[in-house]
Structures are given as C-alpha cells and as structure tokens.
Amino acid sequence: MSVEDVVEFEELAQRAPETVSLELVDGKLGVKPVPDGDHGEIVMWLLRQCLQQRPELGLYPEQGLVVEGWHAGRVKPDGALAPIGTFAGQGEWAAPDHVLMTAEVPARDHDADRLERYEKGCGYARSGIPVHLVIDRNSDTLTVFSDLRDGEYCQRRTYSYGATVGLPAPVAITLHTEKLKDYAR
Template sequence: MTPMTSDQPQMLVEEFEELARHAPETVALEFLNGKVGVKPMPDGNHGTIVAWLLQRCMQHRPDLFFSRNRGLKVEAYPNGRARPDGSLAPQTFFAGKGEWSEPEGVLMVVEVTSRDSDANRRDRIEKPTGYATTGIPVYLLIDREAATVTVHSEPKGSRYRSGTPQPFGTVIELPNPVGFTLETEKLKDFAD
C-alpha cells in the first residue's frame, strides 16, 4: 500500500459524495483541499445568528432566498464540496438541483464560526479561497471568537480583493449584487 502524501486527496469526490449521501442527518460533511471535514452541529448562538441574518436578508431582499447548509461545488479544491451556513440566491435557484449545486448564481455565502478549531480554519482560510475561485461575489464571515464581521468581496482568482474585519456593532455595507446595509449591534448578544 502506498502511503498518502499531504498533496493527495483522501478519496475521490465521487467516493466523498457517496459517503455524504449515507451520513446520518445529524452529520454534515464537507470535502475541502482533498480532505473530509465534519461540520460541527451548531450551538444556540450559532443557530440564532444564522436565523437573525436570514431575517435581515428577507427584510431587505424579499426577491431572494436564503438557504441554510446547502451543498455547493467549490472547484478551487480538487472537486471540493462545501456547506456554507447560508447561501443567498434567486428564489428558484436551488429548485430541481441535487445535493451539490454549481455556485454560479449564488450572490452571497455566509459562515458563522464555531468553537471547533478545524471548522474555524476552514471558515477563515480554506473556504474564502474556494468561494473566491468560483466567483461568488460576497462571502460574509461572522467571527464569534473575534467578535467581528468581515465582508469579503471583489473575487479575483483564488482570493477576495476586499475584506476588512469590523467589530460587532458596526454598520456593514453588503455590496452589490446583495446591496443592503446590515446593522450588527445585535451580534454582541451572541458573541462567545
């Protein structure tokens, strides 16, 4: 048996998709940088932040749909698969699609950090690369540990050209194509 090097994926994407298809409903799997990751079950603050953001999106952009934990193909990683905490897209964008959707047409993805160090690394380092490479216009990172919100925008190649962390409580502008202002004072109630 040949030992696996760090450059080799743990499995083929088809094998990962089969594994993910048979995982219990309480387990959300991702496949980033050729490695399988388990997305931790959200705690109460995490779930409340996602619900709060869903509500803000629907108030400001009722023409769009906010989908939670929707599987996206992020090809920056060799055939990568990610499950953002939220995806903002046209209302019928995900209709009729399988478990893993192409990202073209998604306007914004959202990740809320958790206490799991592996998930935090994926949210802060690996996922921005994948989301930028696929051309998703806005990546919103709500970092509970640092009590900051970062709006990543202007994707070019494998990175976002714009993205500065702002403390909870700051008024954040979500650029087009999302196009609304987000008041983040409420997030202070849910910081770790």
C-alpha cells in the same frame, strides 16, 4: 481528485450521522460539527436581514455547493444567498453559478475555525462567488471579503459587533449588527 473519489465522498456524506456534516475541502475530508443555539440564532438574524431588504433573494442554510476548479470540492456554507428558485431541481450538491454571497459562522473549534475562515473562503472565491461573509464568534466581528479578481478576494473589511455593515454589490444589503452582541460569549 477523480470523479470516482467525488462519487464516493457523496455516498459517504449521505450516510454520515446526524451529529456531523461532511465536506470535501481542498481535496480533504472536512467534518462540520452540529451547530449550537447561538449559531442558529446568528444564521436566523442574517436570514431575516437579507429577506427584509432583498425579498427576491433567499439565504439558503447548509445548501451543498460544488466548487469546481478547487479539487472538486463539496461544501455547505452556513448560508448561500441567491435568487429565489436558484436551487430548484438540483440535488444535495448544486452549482454555485448564481450565488451572490456565502456566509460562515465558524464554530468555536480550532479545526472548523480554519476550515470555515480560510480554506472554504478560497474555494468560494475560485468559484466566482462575489461576496463572502464571516461572522466570527471568537472575536465578535464580521469580516466581508469582496472585490473578486482572478479567483481571489482583493478586499477584506472587518467590523465589530454593533457596527452598521454595508455589503457591497451585487448583494447591496446593510446589516445592523447590534443584535449580535446578544450572542457574544
């Protein structure tokens, strides 16, 4: 993908209607639907857990990340955990250099589901983000991807809602997931 294509995408993303968010994933245009209420509550639940345990970090919702080396991708995870101040002075699309974890809460839509479950996770790994968390509302589970080696996550652990989930270093946060049962449908 050329620099001109990326610039063109960024201009298109700025003009997208409020009902969608555009991403450039693995060289393809991706459309992320507007989140529903349960999605927002899950992201807020995660944000509170992170801030309570690691106040020096922020969970930045919908922060655009440039995932270079991955078809010059532009993605917006549901949460990007990074030290406070990491994104100061950066534009809509920031480097993922200091991001410790990305989090995705996939929509109940099949296309978004594949995008958020697989394709974006591969991009996060190739960009060097140590931990990737997927909170899956279709199966009422959390999956933690970690042990990053050569641009791939070598460890994948899945937990049911209600479990206590320890996120590995450098995140080092324990998630108490009982509350997620309130958002199971």
